[in-house]
Structure formats: C-alpha cells, structure tokens
Amino acid sequence: MSEKKQQVSRRQFLNYTLTGVGGFMAAGMLTPMIRMAVDPVLQPKKSGDLVAVVEVDKLTTEPQRFDWEIDQVDAWYESKVTKTAWVFIQEDDSILALSPICTHLGCTVSWEGNEEYPNQYYCPCHGGRYYKNGVNVPGLPPPAPLAVYDQDVKDGTLYLGKAISRKGA
Amino acid sequence: MQWSKKDMEQYIGAKEYVDTVLIPLMPVVLAGNEELVKQAFQGELLNRFSQEVEVQFKGRIYLSPIYTYLASANKISEAERLKTWVDGIKENEPKHIFFFTFDPQWKKHEKNLDGTIIWIPAIQTGDIHSQETKDLLKQQTSQLTELILSYW
Numbered sequence: 001m002s003e004k005k006q007q008v009s010r011r012q013f014l015n016y017t018l019t020g021v022g023g024f025m026a027a028g029m030l031t032p033m034i035r036m037a038v039d040p041v042l043q044p045k046k047s048g049d050l051v052a053v054v055e056v057d058k059l060t061t062e063p064q065r066f067d068w069e070i071d072q073v074d075a076w077y078e079s080k081v082t083k084t085a086w087v088f089i090q091e092d093d094s095i096l097a098l099s100p101i102c103t104h105l106g107c108t109v110s111w112e113g114n115e116e117y118p119n120q121y122y123c124p125c126h127g128g129r130y131y132k133n134g135v136n137v138p139g140l141p142p143p144a145p146l147a148v149y150d151q152d153v154k155d156g157t158l159y160l161g162k163a164i165s166r167k168g169a
Numbered sequence: 170m171q172w173s174k175k176d177m178e179q180y181i182g183a184k185e186y187v188d189t190v191l192i193p194l195m196p197v198v199l200a201g202n203e204e205l206v207k208q209a210f211q212g213e214l215l216n217r218f219s220q221e222v223e224v225q226f227k228g229r230i231y232l233s234p235i236y237t238y239l240a241s242a243n244k245i246s247e248a249e250r251l252k253t254w255v256d257g258i259k260e261n262e263p264k265h266i267f268f269f270t271f272d273p274q275w276k277k278h279e280k281n282l283d284g285t286i287i288w289i290p291a292i293q294t295g296d297i298h299s300q301e302t303k304d305l306l307k308q309q310t311s312q313l314t315e316l317i318l319s320y321w
C-alpha cells in the first residue's frame with residue numbers, strides 16, 4: 001500500500017521536476033542525473049521486501065510449488081513478474097524455500113520432474129538435478145545449489161523475499 | 170534466452186546448450202476498428218505465451234524477436250521472407266526450430282520452412298489481465314512445454 005503511494009509521489013515528483021525544467025531535451029539530459037541523485041531516497045526498496053506467499057500450516061515435508069506476483073521495477077518501467085518457489089519443512093522443522101531457477105542456464109526445475117529421479121528436482125533442459133535441499137547433484141551441468149529465498153514467518157504466514165544465490169557456498 | 174544484450178552475451182558462450190529456437194509469428198492489421206482490437210489482443214497473448222515458455226526453458230531455447238507480417242499479405246511470399254530468417258538462424262546450428270502462431274494459414278507452408286509450426290487455437294477476445302485468460306494461458310503453456318519436451 002505505502003509502496004503505491006510512494007510510486008505516485010515519485011512520478012509526480014519527476015513530472016514536476018521535468019515540467020519545471022521545461023523542454024524535452026533538457027529533461028532527457030537531466031533525468032538520469034536526477035535519478036542518480038534522488039533514487040536511493042525515493043525508490044521503495046522492493047527487492048528486499050518480503051511478500052506473503054502461503055500459510056505455514058499448508059506446508060509439508062514434501063516440496064510444494066507456490067507462485068506469487070511482485071511488481072518489479074527496473075531502470076525503465078514497472079512490470080508484474082511471477083515468482084515461484086519450492087517450499088517444504090526440513091527435518092529440523094525449519095522452512096526451506098528454493099528458487100526453481102536452474103543454476104546452469106536458467107530453466108525452471110521441478111520437484112520430481114522426472115520419474116526416474118524421485119526425491120530430486122529435475123531440470124528438463126540438460127538433465128540437471130538437485131537434492132531435496134537444493135544442492136546440485138555433482139557431475140551434471142548445474143554448477144551450484146539452487147538459490148534460497150529470504151524468508152520470514154509472521155502470524156502463521158510465510159513471507160518470501162529475494163532469492164539468495166549459493167554459488168561458491 | 171531472448172533478444173537482449175544480457176542473454177545474447179550468455180548465448181554466444183553456450184550455443185551448444187541452446188539447441189532450440191522459437192519464432193513467434195504475429196499478424197498485424199493497420200486499419201479496421203474491430204480487427205485492430207482483435208489482432209492486438211491476440212498479439213499480446215502470443216507475446217505473453219512465448220515469454221512464459223521462455224521462462225520455463227530459458228537455458229535451452231532462444232526466443233527470437235517476433236516475426237510480424239501483414240495479416241493480408243500473400244502467404245507464399247511471406248513464407249519466403251520467413252525462410253530468410255530461418256536460414257540466418259540456422260547458422261547457429263539449432264536442432265529444433267518452432268514457430269508459434271494463432272494464424273492457421275501457416276500450417277500449409279510448413280514444409281518450406283524447415284521448422285515445426287505450432288498452431289495454437291486463439292482466444293478470440295478477452296482481457297489479458299483477467300483470471301480467466303491467465304488460467305487459459307497457463308493451461309496452454311503447459312501443453313506447449315509438453316509438446317516441446319516430446320521433441321527433445
């Protein structure tokens with residue numbers, strides 16, 4: 001909610017600034033400068049924000065797939081992006097939320113995506129596989145474990161944020 | 170992967186892994202109110218659709234920029250033009266070339282194209298952001314990914 005408000009005010013702010021400066025050319029030159037100058041203040045920290053994904057009591061020890069949408073802002077525009085996680089409860093009762101993005105070249109992996117490899121995530125592109133905890137099976141294309149989402153549990157709901165790479169881990 | 174600097178930089182180092190090319194074929198109309206709306210909607214769908222498949226198979230598929238053509242154009246000469254794209258793409262030695270389209274007329278030109286036409290029955294009209302359209306897209310995407318998997 002508060003993000004929405006900030007968005008509007010940021011847009012307004014830019015509008016005012018641009019109008020004030022007057023002239024499209026000048027605006028074109030100035031915008032990047034203004035951006036650099038004010039961005040850290042005005043830009044809501046989306047990447048670090050956690051989003052409610054699922055109630056904890058829906059989770060099991062079997063990885064399940066959950067999808068949610070976020071507003072992604074890059075340098076040019078804002079767009080809705082669907083995020084996906086494989087989430088399950090580990091033996092020590094902690095929750096693990098894994099990114100489905102194969103660390104080889106970025107295809108989407110599925111839990112038990114291939115009948116021949118039960119209990120593993122499977123990448124359909126070049127046969128990459130990962131154990132339940134996301135660690136890559138050695139000797140296959142993926143060079144690193146699946147990334148792990150930043151998480152928080154509040155009032156029985158799991159919130160997920162940014163996927164943190166485990167390359168080199 | 171798709172037509173972006175970042176992806177192309179990755180692509181040139183990983184061509185042996187990216188053995189499949191997807192070319193969306195999008196008809197455009199330039200006039201006629203109803204047709205404008207309808208074709209634009211289907212264009213959005215086609216784009217969304219191709220993007221979804223690309224996300225699933227990012228590491229093995231190169232999603233080409235959309236091939237656009239006039240809906241009214243003669244398909245024989247259009248097929249010839251498309252063939253020049255295919256010939257260019259073949260320099261990268263892909264194993265599979267797929268064309269995605271809602272336009273049923275392409276099917277009969279398939280043999281001249283050195284690729285597989287995947288014709289998707291179009292949703293006539295609707296709202297790209299509605300839940301209904303999203304569900305349909307999801308279904309069609311999973312059928313499509315299945316189909317592509319069967320070629321691999």
Ligand code: FES
Nearest residue numbers: 102104123128228
């Ligand atoms: S992208 Fe997953 S194994 Fe290559």
